[in-house]
Amino acid sequence: MSSFNLSPLSNFAARLRDAMGTPAFLSGEAEFQRFSLELFAWQFEHNSVYRQFCRARRATPDSVCDWRNIPALPAAAFKELEVTSLPVAERTRVFHSSGTTQQFPSRHFHNSESLELYETSLLAWFPARWLSSRPVCKINVTTAGSNLFEKGGASKGGVGASVISEPGGTEPLSFLSLTPRSGEASTSSLVHMFETLARKFAPRNSTFTGRVGADGGWEVDLPGTLEVLESAIARHHPLMLLGTAFGFVQLLDHLTAARKRLQLPDGSRILETGGYKGRSRALPKNELHSLIRELLGVPFHDIVCEYGMSELSSQAYEVKQLPPRAEFQRTTLHAPRPTVFHFPPWARAQIVSPESGREVSDGETGLIRVFDLANVWSVMAIQTEDLGVRRGDGFELIGRAVLAEPRGCSLMSV
Amino acid sequence: MNLALPNYFLADLPPGATLTQTLIEEACQTLKRNRESYLVQRTTPAIIRLLGELAENWLQAQYPFRAMALEHGPKATGFSAATLAAGLDGFFKELTAENLQALLVQDLGQAQRLDNPTAGSAEQKAQRAAIATGPELLAHVTAGRIPNPAFTSIVLGLLTRSAQFVKCPTGGSFLPRLFAHSIYDADPKLGACLEIAEWRGGTAHLETTLFQQVDCVTATGSDEALAAIRRHVPPKARLLAYGHRVSFAYITKESLSGSSPKKIVARAASDVVAWNQLGCLSPHVIYVENGGAVLPDHFAQMLAEELARREQTEPRGELPVKSAAAIASRRAFYEVRAAHSPDTQRWGSENSTAWTVIYEADPRFQLSCLNRFIYVKGVRSLAEVLQNADSVRGSVSTVGLEAPEELATEIVAQLARWGVTRVCPLGRMQNPPLTWRHDGRPSLGDLVTWTDWEQ
Numbered sequence: 066m067s068s069f070n071l072s073p074l075s076n077f078a079a080r081l082r083d084a085m086g087t088p089a090f091l092s093g094e095a096e097f098q099r100f101s102l103e104l105f106a107w108q109f110e111h112n113s114v115y116r117q118f119c120r121a122r123r124a125t126p127d128s129v130c131d132w133r134n135i136p137a138l139p140a141a142a143f144k145e146l147e148v149t150s151l152p153v154a155e156r157t158r159v160f161h162s163s164g165t166t167q168q169f170p171s172r173h174f175h176n177s178e179s180l181e182l183y184e185t186s187l188l189a190w191f192p193a194r195w196l197s198s199r200p201v202c203k204i205n206v207t208t209a210g211s212n213l214f215e216k217g218g219a220s221k222g223g224v225g226a227s228v229i230s231e232p233g234g235t236e237p238l239s240f241l242s243l244t245p246r247s248g249e250a251s252t253s254s255l256v257h258m259f260e261t262l263a264r265k266f267a268p269r270n271s272t273f274t275g276r277v278g279a280d281g282g283w284e285v286d287l288p289g290t291l292e293v294l295e296s297a298i299a300r301h302h303p304l305m306l307l308g309t310a311f312g313f314v315q316l317l318d319h320l321t322a323a324r325k326r327l328q329l330p331d332g333s334r335i336l337e338t339g340g341y342k343g344r345s346r347a348l349p350k351n352e353l354h355s356l357i358r359e360l361l362g363v364p365f366h367d368i369v370c371e372y373g374m375s376e377l378s379s380q381a382y383e384v385k386q387l388p389p390r391a392e393f394q395r396t397t398l399h400a401p402r403p404t405v406f407h408f409p410p411w412a413r414a415q416i417v418s419p420e421s422g423r424e425v426s427d428g429e430t431g432l433i434r435v436f437d438l439a440n441v442w443s444v445m446a447i448q449t450e451d452l453g454v455r456r457g458d459g460f461e462l463i464g465r466a467v468l469a470e471p472r473g474c475s476l477m478s479v
Numbered sequence: 480m481n482l483a484l485p486n487y488f489l490a491d492l493p494p495g496a497t498l499t500q501t502l503i504e505e506a507c508q509t510l511k512r513n514r515e516s517y518l519v520q521r522t523t524p525a526i527i528r529l530l531g532e533l534a535e536n537w538l539q540a541q542y543p544f545r546a547m548a549l550e551h552g553p554k555a556t557g558f559s560a561a562t563l564a565a566g567l568d569g570f571f572k573e574l575t576a577e578n579l580q581a582l583l584v585q586d587l588g589q590a591q592r593l594d595n596p597t598a599g600s601a602e603q604k605a606q607r608a609a610i611a612t613g614p615e616l617l618a619h620v621t622a623g624r625i626p627n628p629a630f631t632s633i634v635l636g637l638l639t640r641s642a643q644f645v646k647c648p649t650g651g652s653f654l655p656r657l658f659a660h661s662i663y664d665a666d667p668k669l670g671a672c673l674e675i676a677e678w679r680g681g682t683a684h685l686e687t688t689l690f691q692q693v694d695c696v697t698a699t700g701s702d703e704a705l706a707a708i709r710r711h712v713p714p715k716a717r718l719l720a721y722g723h724r725v726s727f728a729y730i731t732k733e734s735l736s737g738s739s740p741k742k743i744v745a746r747a748a749s750d751v752v753a754w755n756q757l758g759c760l761s762p763h764v765i766y767v768e769n770g771g772a773v774l775p776d777h778f779a780q781m782l783a784e785e786l787a788r789r790e791q792t793e794p795r796g797e798l799p800v801k802s803a804a805a806i807a808s809r810r811a812f813y814e815v816r817a818a819h820s821p822d823t824q825r826w827g828s829e830n831s832t833a834w835t836v837i838y839e840a841d842p843r844f845q846l847s848c849l850n851r852f853i854y855v856k857g858v859r860s861l862a863e864v865l866q867n868a869d870s871v872r873g874s875v876s877t878v879g880l881e882a883p884e885e886l887a888t889e890i891v892a893q894l895a896r897w898g899v900t901r902v903c904p905l906g907r908m909q910n911p912p913l914t915w916r917h918d919g920r921p922s923l924g925d926l927v928t929w930t931d932w933e934q
Contacts, residue, residue: 114819121818139811146819419800419807421830430800432807450808452801 073107074150078182078441081411085189091410091438100411100438101132104445111150114142115444133415133424137434137448140376143171148376151176151442160254160375163309163339173254173375179442183254183378184261186439190409192382195369196238196266196305196334238334240271241293243285243308243316249277254375255338259307267305275312285312287319294327294361303332306361309339313357314348320360328362335363338371372406372462376447378439381406381414381459405459412437416455417448430454430463482547487663489676490652498678500688506674507692510642511616517668518640523593526637527579533665534574537567544661548654555653556624558755559796566754569910570627574634578913583638585914586924587611593639596932606934611927613639614695614717620646620708622680622700625754626654628721631913631922632697633658633673639926644674644689652677680704687711695719695926719925721918724759724876725846728905729864729890730778732771734881740773741781743881746906747853748785750879751834753909755795756849760877760901760908763847764854766864775857776824779838782855783826786834795833795851805848806832813837844868861890865897873898876918879905 081100084090091097106126109116115138119125124136142148149156155176162171175183240263242256250256263271274290275283285308297304306329308316313335320327335357348356354368373380383406408414415424416431425431433453436446453460484491489498489506536542545567552563583590589597596608617639619632629645633655636643645655656675663670678685680700690696690712698708699721712718728747735743750762765782767775798806810832816823822840834851842858844867858864868875878899882890891902900919901911916922 118815118818121814139808139815141808141812142815145815419803420832422807432804448811450804452804 074111074441075178077104077107078178081438081441082182082185085185085409085411089410097410097413097438098132101135101436101445102126102129104438104441105129105132105135108150108444112148112444114146114148118142132413132436135436135446137436137446138444139448140171140374140450143173143376143443144169147172147174148443149174151179159252160257161252162375163253163255170252171375173443176442179378180257182439182441183257186379186409186411187258187261188265190379190382191262192369193266237270238267238303238305238332239297240267240305240307241290241297242271242273242275243290243306243312244273244275245277245283246273250275250283254373255309258373258380262307275308283309283312285315285319287316290316291319291325294329297330297333298327301330303330303334305334305336306363307336307338310337310348310350310353311339313337313353314346317353317356317360318346326360326362333361333363333367335361335368336371337368338373370406370462372451374435374447374449376440376443376449377412377435377437378441378443379409379412379437381408381412383407383462405456405461406453407459408435408437411439413458414453414460416453416460425455427455427457433460433462482551484656484660487670488656488659488674490647490656498676498685500684503676503685503688504692506676507616507644507689510644510672510674511692513668513671514615514640514642518642518672521640521669523583523591523638526640527576529666529669530574530579530634530637531576533661534571536665537571537661542661544657544664548657552653553796555650557796557798558624559794561793562752562755562796565752565793566625566627566909569753570630573910573913579634579638582914582923586921587927593927596930608932608934610930610932611639612930613641613927614693615642616644616693616695617641617926618644618646618689618693618696620680620686620696620698620700621651621655622648622704623757624651625758626658627754627758628699629655630658631917633662634913635923635926637662637669638923641695641926642672644676644693646686646689647675647677649677649679681707683707683711690716697721697926699723719920722874724874724918725871726760726762726875726877726879726908727844727864727868728762728765728879728881728908729861730765730767730771730881730905731883731886731890732768733883733886735767735771735773735778737883740778743905744778744781744785746881746904747782747879748789749906750908751782751786751851751853752789752793752795756847756851756853758909760911761849762853762879762908763849764844764856764868765879766842766856766858769857769859775840775855776838779824779836779855780826782853783834783836786836786851786853787828790828790833798832798850802848802850803832806835806850806852809848809852810835842867844871846871861893865893875899877901877903877908877911879903879908881905 091100109119109126118138119136122136129135138148151174156174157177158175158180160173160175242259242263244250244256244259247256247260272293274286274293276286278284294304354365357363357368358365370383371380383404413436415434417423417434418425418431430452433449433451434447435449438445451465452463454463486492489502537545539545548567549560549563552558553560556563580590583592587593588599591597592609592611593613596610598608602608617636619629621629629647633643633645647655652675659670659673659675662673681704686708693716695717696708696712697719698705702722705720705722709718709720728750730743747765753761767778769775810825810827813823813825817825824838825836827835836853836855838855840857842856842863845854847854875898878894880887880890880902894902901915
């Protein structure tokens with residue numbers, strides 16, 4: 066795309082989209098630094114909410130020379146204020162934070178350009194290689210870079226290249242999402258993400274079995290889901306099953322109650338994300354994955370977790386390392402050691418001490434701060450309320466900091 | 480925690496020791512036997528004497544149990560030694576023979592009610608007398624890290640000559656255990672009528688076993704925890720359940736126009752600092768009436784300065800990362816607000832979450848994330864306070880009040896009608912007297928069973 070005659074943010078986004086095609090490019094410190102500082106300057110100029118926040122911190126593009134010092138806007142700001150540089154007329158889509166108990170959801174405004182960038186970022190970093198129903202080789206996730214997706218995943222001009230067309234690949238996966246479709250849940254970034262993936266990887270074979278319940282929360286159509294699962298089993302057709310943790314718990318509880326234990330066809334995959342939001346009982350991740358393995362017959366290494374937020378435009382994935390072949394049999398029976406989430410090279414996570422705000426040492430726990438270059442029209446540097454353990458340049462997710470959000474009328478937090 | 484203490488109580492067992500139903504059953508049988516042998520025949524004056532002496536000991540710096548509490552307490556409880564010392568002093572200064580007498584008279588009418596059938600003047604006229612008897616075996620289910628509720632429960636149980644089983648939450652037995660050891664040290668036979676154990680709340684098989692052995696259970700905790708306990712207590716046993724409560728302070732403009740706003744600020748800081756604000760009696764919000772010589776936002780600033788000073792002498796101590804993260808996230812939220820509106824201002828410790836003051840013009844009641852995180856809000860009147868605290872109506876324990884005498888009576892009457900169960904001067908919110916009626920109920924009176932004698 067030509068960058069001629071575009072607004073500075075559009076121009077930046079166009080260059081970023083190009084860079085996403087060669088992710089190694091942004092893995093370099095100098096490039097990330099250059100892109101970050103440039104975007105910070107544009108956002109300072111064009112985003113009044115953010116500018117005011119930075120001024121209160123006495124941080125300006127002149128005073129900030131390192132991306133690590135770019136003021137991170139608390140995610141909660143998206144609840145109270147319009148954190149965007151898009152004029153009202155250009156806001157064609159808004160993503161809200163999920164959950165039914167919040168009085169004021171986060172609002173992340175988008176237009177067609179920002180959505181295009183969102184989708185480019187999503188497809189470029191989605192571990193497409195992992196979708197292949199062939200036995201997967203060891204996936205190296207030790208450094209952030211171009212390694213979550215291997216060759217066919219996101220080369221320039223082939224961003225998000227589908228495994229369907231990959232030479233040597235076997236039968237494509239069909240997609241089953243436990244969420245509603247965007248027709249019912251247009252403000253969910255997660256649904257947009259799942260639909261984008263389904264469009265790309267299973268354009269003719271995707272089903273969404275979630276629906277919005279009477280109370281506004283999501284439910285899974287359990288008989289409908291079972292029907293799809295059982296049909297896939299009957300046809301020996303591997304499935305990509307996507308959903309929130311609470312969607313999976315609803316499904317697993319249903320299977321337990323019905324005394325059913327399924328064995329999804331070999332090559333089936335699970336993508337699990339998000340928390341519980343009070344929509345089901347909450348399970349520790351290991352327990353949830355053990356139940357998935359037990360009741361759906363999908364081994365641990367075929368379960369991938371995603372970490373994303375409506376306030377971001379890029380996602381982090383936790384792709385489990387396969388054990389060496391000799392250990393394979395044994396370890397598939399046990400949950401693998403905690404694995405690590407990685408953002409793409411155009412987004413970086415820092416784990417910061419809640420006491421000092423400084424980055425913690427490796428292995429220590431702190432709050433997750435994300436610098437997401439794909440957040441062009443909102444704010445790149447976001448301070449989340451999630452806790453993580455720093456593991457190299459990735460992180461292990463612990464969960465939401467308790468009591469983060471002030472609540473006026475609930476004694477729940479006492 | 481491995482202390483050089485003998486193994487008198489279940490909580491003294493080495494970490495990793497598994498509690499079983501049999502262990503609990505046997506402990507309860509032993510407690511009942513020991514009570515019969517050592518406790519039933521004790522007189523009230525003897526118990527009062529013992530408790531008074533015990534409290535005096537706890538106030539001495541060289542008393543071994545106090546020294547142990549201050550040495551190992553910071554690691555075991557998270558409170559700094561200074562916070563612990565202040566909290567222990569607050570409790571044990573109240574535990575005097577005189578106050579125990581006053582409690583007996585208040586709750587039972589006569590100080591000898593637990594010893595003999597006695598009668599007040601009205602009863603004498605009606606030719607009646609009555610004697611009060613405590614439960615044989617009393618179970619206390621305690622919550623949180625502040626030891627006062629467990630200490631008070633043990634004191635009341637001793638007064639009623641009950642054998643007692645104190646169940647502490649995981650990691651919460653350190654101070655109750657030291658208190659129990661101090662009783663054992665003072666009088667081993669009384670100590671033998673007391674058991675301290677620690678397990679995760681809601682461990683059904685242990686709790687059911689315990690409750691089957693007792694005739695009365697006192698419990699503090701969340702509504703959810705209390706509901707679970709209620710399900711496990713058999714009909715023959717009585718349950719005295721104390722749910723979570725919140726508290727706030729109210730400062731009238733008249734008091735701030737007096738000569739000592741600095742003293743009022745210092746008292747407010749004491750309430751925030753005491754037990755790191757973690758008790759049901761600690762304030763979440765300090766309401767400051769507009770129109771006084773010190774405006775609410777200025778009061779907030781003065782309070783911030785005072786909290787910074789207190790941190791030097793009475794540091795908050797380290798927090799688990801989750802609690803610190805809650806404070807950091809809450810601060811971040813108000814940083815955004817403050818950057819966009821003068822109606823919100825914030826002050827906080829640098830490079831730590833040790834203390835935070837949030838001023839808001841918006842009078843809506845706000846639950847604090849505690850650990851010395853306090854809201855100061857401006858209001859026009861008490862009516863406005865109550866209107867804005869409607870979300871917590873029915874769950875408010877204490878109001879710390881600063882008001883001139885001529886206004887105080889009417890304010891207290893209004894608070895009572897609204898549902899507040901305790902009003903005290905600012906600076907004493909976390910230090911209720913022994914005679915405090917917990918959640919508006921007579922704590923000692925609710926434990927006993929009466930035998931009326933119509934002569």
